[in-house]
Amino acid sequence: MKIAIIGGGASGTVCAISIKQQDRNASVTVYERLPRVLKKILVTGNGRCNLTNLNSSQDFFRGDTELVRPAFSKYPPKNNIEFFNKIGLLTFIEAQGRVYPMSAQANSVVNALLGEAKRLGVEFVTDTQITDIKYQNGCYVLNGKFKADKIVISCGGSAAKAQGTDGSSFKLLKALGVKIREPKPALTxxxxxxxxxxxxxxxxxxxxxxxxxxxxxxxxxxxxxxxxxxxxxxxxxxxxxxxxxxxxxxxxxxxxxxxxxxxxxxxxxxxxxxxxxxxxxxxxxxxxxxxxxxxxxxxxxxxxxxxxxxxxxxxxxxxxxxxxxxxxxxxxxxxxDFQYAQTTAGGVLASELNPNTLEIKALKGVFVTGEAVNVDGLCGGHNLQWAWSSGRLAADGILKEN
The missing domain is CATH 1.10.8.260 (HI0933 insert domain-like)
Incomplete structure (x- = not known):
């Protein structure tokens, strides 16, 4: 099974790792438009990466918050902390339940994720922006040349273009006929x-x-x-x-x-x-x-x-x-505007998605995670908690259907 993940941010990278942790035979390729993946992680939490929050729940989100419950029910904050512990990252807890890497450096989170991805054989293709998706001869074809059995659209929202989220996910989704709530700046x-x-x-x-x-x-x-x-x-x-x-x-x-x-x-x-x-x-x-x-x-x-x-x-x-x-x-x-925003309010509507897998109902084998979904959280590690949990939930959905 060949899986293409569009976007090498938090949810896309964790989705790729989760798939390979459960099925080493799966072929997983992450396509990223920037020269490097996980760039946005480096600026979160003022460079320390507030990677989750022990108190995170549906109450800390806006938009289609009903999508948060299934993801957090299966992958709550403590489970995501255990995920990072297992790949070599220790954490500590600050006020209001904020969780940070023990090193207090965002780069430690990036290194842990990339180390695990490398160990598992996840392939990263950088400097490559996916602008076209078509279904041909029983598989999806990206940019007319990259083939995949299943796709995960994880290229974020519209906030912080310099870190990789430039709104391209919404262009792809609209071209596929998926309904979205108009993206607006949030946390700004x-x-x-x-x-x-x-x-x-x-x-x-x-x-x-x-x-x-x-x-x-x-x-x-x-x-x-x-x-x-x-x-x-x-x-x-x-x-x-x-x-x-x-x-x-x-x-x-x-x-x-x-x-x-x-x-x-x-x-x-x-x-x-x-x-x-x-x-x-x-x-x-x-x-x-x-x-x-x-x-x-x-x-x-x-x-x-x-x-x-x-x-x-x-x-x-x-x-x-x-x-x-x-x-x-x-x-x-x-x-x-989006240049100064930390996240996006808006995205794929809940009515378009299977809440238990984040698969697009009308497009079998196409999943959406993270900021591209109409879910946005408050400050304090909640948006990264959503990124990890939504990415892992989509990974399970992909493998369940295989």
Whole structure:
């Protein structure tokens, strides 16, 4: 049996290894458009590779999340950790269940996978982009010359083109008549309408909420980073996919820049300062709570000038400042494009796939894994967990049908 895997990323490589671990006689070839495979792995987890998460489940995903359950039921996080242990990679666990290689280097994950692939005889054909798939004379023919009995489309989504995922999987799938949800950037920054450049460089642990059409759809406490285009940071990245896939033109982001303090505590602090330091400027007062440039921006939002003295600011105006500290409002314009995104929201719809094998229902012998499927996870190792489990599930489906 000849199997062609299109895409040498996480799910494609693990799929190839899983097939060969179970059937050494299978001929498995991985086709990769870049000069090397597994390039995207090297930049995950800030170069440390957050390879899974002990808490990963359907709850940490968006899209057709019903596809996650069968894959994770068969290959949960602990099983994937055991998989890596067996091929020579030890791991350790950090906060919130994040799992990393013991070396804390992504290259260790790549080396372990390539070492196992070499031992098993997986063939890698690099610098080769598959642009055409046809079924002829009882087999699939790729680019008019590469033949295979079965195919796995694992060439990712549209995020991070430099690492190999350029959206080519969707072109192939559309040409095969497969229905997909329009790909959108996810795990990326959010562009703010009429954003003030004065906030660039500010980092602040805040409680942030995403409001769409007046309804709160997401909230999280974490570091918000202010950039020249808008905001980023883990909490922002987590809900960016909701922004990119929303059809609403009424999307607001509310930021509590002083989550440690409630409104009454802030008012009491301000009144005390006004009583004991009436000559203090508003700018100095604000800078005692939040970074200076953020404080100045919040003061401006409340209609208070930096140079105003506390003795000249009445209670109602101070209340406006407190309100802006606790609920600074921005209007989301868009998200940063695929060049800056870590993953893709969108892909092959669940209705097109057998959930227990990830085989395309209308195309016998063609499977889809990883980011090409309409499943996208939050930060924290969840997307790689999906890559490993979906790749291994497809491998089982291929061998079961053989």
């Amino acid at each position: 920054g959010v562009v703010i309408k009429n954003f003030s450049a004065s906030l660039k460089g500010v980092r602040r642990v805040s409680n942030i909420k995403l409001i769409i059409d007046g309804r709160e759809v997401y909230s999280e406490l974490g570091e918000v980073q202010y950039n020249d285009y808008g905001i980023s940071g883990i909490p922002v990245m987590q809900f960016s996919g909701l922004v990119s896939t929303s059809k609403s033109d009424n999307i607001r982001i509310i930021i509590d820049s002083a989550p440690e303090l409630d409104i009454n505590c802030l008012k009491e602090f301000f009144n005390t300062q006004k009583q004991h330091n009436p000559e203090m400027t508003a700018e100095i007062l604000a800078a005692g709570i939040v970074p200076k440039s953020l404080g100045s921006y919040i003061l401006k939002t409340a209609g208070i000038k930096n140079a105003e003295l506390l003795k000249d600011i009445n209670a109602s105006r101070l209340s406006l400042f407190v309100a802006a500290l606790k609920e600074l409002s921005f209007e989301a314009e868009s998200v940063r």
